[in-house]
Amino acid sequence: MSTPNVWTGARRRIHMQEVGPRDGLQNEAAYVATVDKIALIDALSDAGLAKIEATAFVSPQAIPALRDAEIVLREIRRKPGIVYTCLVPNVRGAERAIDAKADELNLVMSCSETHNIANLRMTREQSFNALSDVMALARQANVPVNVSLSCVFGCPMEGDIDPQVVFDWAARFADAGARGITLCDTTGMAYPTQVSALVRDFRSRFGSLETTLHFHNTRGMGLANVLASIEAGADRFDASLGGLGGCPYAPGASGNVCTEEIVQALELMDFDTGCDLKALIDAAERLPALVGHDIPSQIVKAGRRLDLHQPPKDFAIWRDRALAR
Amino acid sequence: MSTPNVWTGARRRIHMQEVGPRDGLQNEAAYVATVDKIALIDALSDAGLAKIEATAFVSPQAIPALRDAEIVLREIRRKPGIVYTCLVPNVRGAERAIDAKADELNLVMSCSETHNIANLRMTREQSFNALSDVMALARQANVPVNVSLSCVFGCPMEGDIDPQVVFDWAARFADAGARGITLCDTTGMAYPTQVSALVRDFRSRFGSLETTLHFHNTRGMGLANVLASIEAGADRFDASLGGLGGCPYAPGASGNVCTEEIVQALELMDFDTGCDLKALIDAAERLPALVGHDIPSQIVKAGRRLDLHQPPKDFAIWRDRALAR
Numbered sequence: 001m002s003t004p005n006v007w008t009g010a011r012r013r014i015h016m017q018e019v020g021p022r023d024g025l026q027n028e029a030a031y032v033a034t035v036d037k038i039a040l041i042d043a044l045s046d047a048g049l050a051k052i053e054a055t056a057f058v059s060p061q062a063i064p065a066l067r068d069a070e071i072v073l074r075e076i077r078r079k080p081g082i083v084y085t086c087l088v089p090n091v092r093g094a095e096r097a098i099d100a101k102a103d104e105l106n107l108v109m110s111c112s113e114t115h116n117i118a119n120l121r122m123t124r125e126q127s128f129n130a131l132s133d134v135m136a137l138a139r140q141a142n143v144p145v146n147v148s149l150s151c152v153f154g155c156p157m158e159g160d161i162d163p164q165v166v167f168d169w170a171a172r173f174a175d176a177g178a179r180g181i182t183l184c185d186t187t188g189m190a191y192p193t194q195v196s197a198l199v200r201d202f203r204s205r206f207g208s209l210e211t212t213l214h215f216h217n218t219r220g221m222g223l224a225n226v227l228a229s230i231e232a233g234a235d236r237f238d239a240s241l242g243g244l245g246g247c248p249y250a251p252g253a254s255g256n257v258c259t260e261e262i263v264q265a266l267e268l269m270d271f272d273t274g275c276d277l278k279a280l281i282d283a284a285e286r287l288p289a290l291v292g293h294d295i296p297s298q299i300v301k302a303g304r305r306l307d308l309h310q311p312p313k314d315f316a317i318w319r320d321r322a323l324a325r
Numbered sequence: 326m327s328t329p330n331v332w333t334g335a336r337r338r339i340h341m342q343e344v345g346p347r348d349g350l351q352n353e354a355a356y357v358a359t360v361d362k363i364a365l366i367d368a369l370s371d372a373g374l375a376k377i378e379a380t381a382f383v384s385p386q387a388i389p390a391l392r393d394a395e396i397v398l399r400e401i402r403r404k405p406g407i408v409y410t411c412l413v414p415n416v417r418g419a420e421r422a423i424d425a426k427a428d429e430l431n432l433v434m435s436c437s438e439t440h441n442i443a444n445l446r447m448t449r450e451q452s453f454n455a456l457s458d459v460m461a462l463a464r465q466a467n468v469p470v471n472v473s474l475s476c477v478f479g480c481p482m483e484g485d486i487d488p489q490v491v492f493d494w495a496a497r498f499a500d501a502g503a504r505g506i507t508l509c510d511t512t513g514m515a516y517p518t519q520v521s522a523l524v525r526d527f528r529s530r531f532g533s534l535e536t537t538l539h540f541h542n543t544r545g546m547g548l549a550n551v552l553a554s555i556e557a558g559a560d561r562f563d564a565s566l567g568g569l570g571g572c573p574y575a576p577g578a579s580g581n582v583c584t585e586e587i588v589q590a591l592e593l594m595d596f597d598t599g600c601d602l603k604a605l606i607d608a609a610e611r612l613p614a615l616v617g618h619d620i621p622s623q624i625v626k627a628g629r630r631l632d633l634h635q636p637p638k639d640f641a642i643w644r645d646r647a648l649a650r
Contacts, residue, residue, distance in 0.1 A: 007517050007521040008518055009518070117640065118640055121646070121647060122647050123648065126647060154630065156633060156634045157633060159633055189630050189631075191593040191594060191630065192332050192590070192593075193333055193334070193594045196333075217623070219586065219589060219627060219630060220542075220548055220583065220586040220590065221548060223549045224549050224590065227517070227549055231332070254626070258545065265517070265546050268516040269516060269518045298543060298545050299544055302513065306485075306514075308481060308482055309482055310482070311439055311442075311443050318443070319442050321446070322447050322448050325451065
C-alpha cells in the first residue's frame with residue numbers, strides 16, 4: 001500500500017466555508033433583496049457548508065449592499081453544527097453582531113501596510129488596536145473571533161509579503177484570544193510552492209488555531225493552492241458560490257475560488273466535504289438572476305463530470321453507415 | 326532536506342506543447358488570415374514552446390478554418406529544436422503533410438466508440454485501420470508519428486472509460502511504430518486522483534513512448550491535473566495560448582488549459598518550461614482581435630503575479646490622515 005498523499009482523499013474531512021453572501025454580494029453593483037439573501041443562505045445551509053459568512057455589520061452608507069444585516073441574521077433558518085459568522089469592522093459593528101446572535105465575529109486586517117490603508121484607512125497598528133477592542137467585547141459576550149489576514153501571499157501594490165510579517169500579526173491576534181486565523185490570498189497572488197511552505201510553517205507555529213485558507217482564482221491556481229494546503233495539513237477553505245467576489249485594488253482580479261468547483265474536485269478525489277454538490281449547483285444556478293450577470297462557475301456552464309450528453313441527432317445514421325462498411 | 330515533491334520543481338524540465346494554431350483556431354467561427362496564423366506561430370516559436378501543432382491537413386470543405394495548411398507550414402520561421410507537428414486524419418492528409426515537411430504527424434482517434442463515431446464517422450477499429458495506413462506511409466517517409474487518444478479520462482456521451490481500453494489502443498499504436506501517445510481529456514472530465522493513477526500505470530507500461538497529457542479546464546481542474554501528472558512522472562503537456570479550444574459534443578466545455586497560465590504556475594513553482602512568459606502574454610493579447618471575442622486567459626485580464634498596481638489616487642491623503650492620528 002502506498003503512502004496516502006493529496007491525490008487520494010481517503011474520506012479525510014475538509015471543512016468548506018461559504019463567503020458568497022458577504023464577500024461575494026458586497027462586491028456586486030446590484031442590491032440583492034433581503035428575502036433572496038435569506039433563501040440563498042438557507043440553501044447553503046441545506047447544502048452542507050461547515051461555516052457561512054452570512055453578512056457584515058458595517059455602516060450602511062459604506063456598504064449599502066449589506067444594509068439588511070440584522071434582518072438576514074434574524075430570519076435565516078440556522079442549522080445545528082453550522083457556524084454563521086459575520087464580518088465586523090469595529091466595536092459598533094461588533095455590538096450589532098452580538099445583539100443579532102452571530103455565532104462568530106470575523107475581523108479583517110491586511111498584512112500589507114499599503115493595502116490596509118487603502119482598504120481600511122488605518123495603519124496596521126491602528127487596525128490592530130481597534131480590533132483589540134472588538135476582541136475584548138467579544139470575550140465579554142463569549143462570542144468567538146476569527147481574524148482574516150489579507151494579502152498573506154502578496155499585495156497587489158507592495159508585491160511579496162515576508163511570511164514573518166504574517167506570523168507576527170497572527171501571533172498578536174492569537175495572544176489576544178482569536179479562535180481562528182484565515183490566511184487570505186486577497187488578489188490571487190498565491191502559488192502552490194509558496195502555499196505549501198507557508199501553511200506548513202504556520203501550522204507548526206499555530207497548531208491550536210483553527211486555520212482557514214482563502215484563495216482567489218485570479219491566475220488559475222485556486223484549486224492547486226487548495227491541494228497544496230491540504231498536503232501541508234490544512235482542512236478549512238473559504239469559497240464562494242458561483243465564484244463571486246473580487247477586489248477593487250487589483251483590476252482584473254477574479255472572484256474567490258468557486259464553492260461548487262472545489263467541492264466537485266475534492267469529492268471526486270475522495271475527500272469528505274460534507275457538501276451536496278447537486279444542491280450547491282442548484283443554488284448557484286439562481287445567482288445570475290440575483291446579481292444581474294453571468295457568474296464565473298464553470299460547473300454551472302458545463303455540468304458535473306458525469307452529467308452526460310446525448311450523441312448528435314444524426315448519430316444513428318453515422319453509426320449504421322460505419323457498421324455497414 | 327525533504328524529498329522533492331510536485332510543489333517544488335527544482336528546475337525539472339517540463340515540455341510545453343502549443344495546440345492553439347490547430348486545436349484552438351479549428352473551433353473558431355472567424356477565419357484567421359494566413360499572415361496572422363504565421364505571425365502567431367512565429368511568436369510562439371520565439372516564446373520557447375517545445376512543440377507547436379501548426380495546422381491540420383484536412384479537407385478544406387470539412388474545416389475551412391485551416392484550408393491554408395500548406396502555406397502556413399511553408400512560411401513559418403522554423404526554429405531549430407522545436408517540433409512543428411500537424412494533425413492528419415488520413416493518407417491524403419499525410420501525403421500533403423509530408424510534402425509540406427511536417428516534423429511529425431499527429432493522428433487522432435477516440436477511446437470511446439460513441440465519440441469516435443460522432444467525431445470521425447468511423448468505428449474505432451476502422452479508425453485504427455485507416456491510421457495504420459498513415460503510419461506505414463510515415464515510416465516510409467521517415468516522419469515520426471504521435472497518436473492523440475481522445476476521451477481517455479471519460480466520454481461526454483458514454484461516461485467513464487476503462488483504463489484498460491486506453492492501454493489496449495496505446496499498445497496497438499506503439500506496436501505499429503508510434504513515437505508518442507497523447508492522453509487527451511477531450512472535454513475536461515479528468516480529475517487528479519484518476520490522472521495520478523492512470524499516468525503512473527501508463528508510464529510503467531509504455532516507458533519508452535513520448536507521453537503527453539492534454540487537459541481541458543472545463544471544470545476548473547486543469548492545473549491540478551497537470552500537477553498530478555508531473556508527480557506521476559509526466560513531463561509533456563499540451564496547452565493552448567489564451568485557453569482557446571473546445572469540443573462540439575460537450576456543450577459548455579471550455580477550452581484547453583491556457584498556455585500562459587500553466588507556464589506562469591510552473592515557473593513560479595520552479596519548474597523549467599523553457600518558455601518566456603512575457604512573450605506568451607504579448608502573443609495572447611493579440612488573440613481577441615484575431616478570433617473576434619474575449620479569451621479565457623485569466624492572466625491576460627489580471628496580469629502576472631507581480632505586475633503591481635498603483636494605490637488608489639487618494640492614497641496619500643488617507644495615509645497622511647491615518648499617520649496624524
